[in-house]
Amino acid sequence: MKPLVAALAKGRLSGDAIDLFGRAGILSAGMKSALGALEKKSRRLIFSSPDSDLRFFLAKAPDVPTYVDYGAADVGVAGKDTLMEGRRNLYEVLDLGFGACTMAVAGPEEARDHLTRGNNLRVATKYPRIAIDYFVRRKQQTVEIIMLGGSVELAPIIGLSDVIVDIVETGSTLRENGLTVLEKIAPISARLVVNRASMKIERERIALMIKKLKAVLP
Numbered sequence: 001m002k003p004l005v006a007a008l009a010k011g012r013l014s015g016d017a018i019d020l021f022g023r024a025g026i027l028s029a030g031m032k033s034a035l036g037a038l039e040k041k042s043r044r045l046i047f048s049s050p051d052s053d054l055r056f057f058l059a060k061a062p063d064v065p066t067y068v069d070y071g072a073a074d075v076g077v078a079g080k081d082t083l084m085e086g087r088r089n090l091y092e093v094l095d096l097g098f099g100a101c102t103m104a105v106a107g108p109e110e111a112r113d114h115l116t117r118g119n120n121l122r123v124a125t126k127y128p129r130i131a132i133d134y135f136v137r138r139k140q141q142t143v144e145i146i147m148l149g150g151s152v153e154l155a156p157i158i159g160l161s162d163v164i165v166d167i168v169e170t171g172s173t174l175r176e177n178g179l180t181v182l183e184k185i186a187p188i189s190a191r192l193v194v195n196r197a198s199m200k201i202e203r204e205r206i207a208l209m210i211k212k213l214k215a216v217l218p
């Protein structure tokens with residue numbers, strides 16, 4: 001039987017995803033520890049077990065929806081942030097609960113006034129589509145989006161932007177940099193996504209996976 005292929009996001013979600021699939025009995029103990037090792041230090045990118053009809057691989061978080069959209073993976077675990085930004089045509093079937101954080105507009109307290117009334121705000125972000133959607137479509141404000149690759153909190157401190165659009169989890173990165181949440185955009189958490197064709201072709205195996213995951217979710 002062709003293995004069912006699952007893409008997991010590397011980084012902040014991978015540990016919880018491996019743990020959840022383990023608790024759900026989808027990953028055997030052997031697979032779980034091999035994948036755990038993969039996540040921690042190995043440069044190996046893909047893991048499949050000869051005694052299982054499942055193959056797992058770890059991909060960069062924003063790439064997971066791409067693998068699933070093209071059918072290179074049947075299912076994937078990705079953050080709602082990457083799904084909102086990627087806008088792929090996938091089935092989002094389950095909120096997995098972990099990786100909970102907030103997509104927010106943040107900046108120095110002094111930016112609050114400009115944010116509510118001003119136009120031509122400069123917004124630094126790793127999420128340009130989410131930022132445009134929020135400011136232009138929802139708030140009908142004109143903004144200049146400055147795309148950055150990471151450590152976005154630097155931008156308002158250095159004077160590159162007025163505010164940022166980013167995920168806030170514990171809030172410690174904002175606090176340590178004298179910034180604060182100014183507006184909340186959306187709650188974020190990890191989601192199980194399924195390729196549209198796989199949902200039909202692999203319906204039984206995917207339904208079983210969803211059932212097993214649901215059984216261990218709070």
Ligand code: PRP
Nearest residue numbers: 150151152166167168169170171172173
């Ligand atoms: C994310 C995000 C914030 C931080 C928020 O960055 O972009 O910078 O985590 O977490 P906190 O509220 O718990 O402090 P990440 O660690 O993924 O790295 P990056 O900034 O290089 O993208």
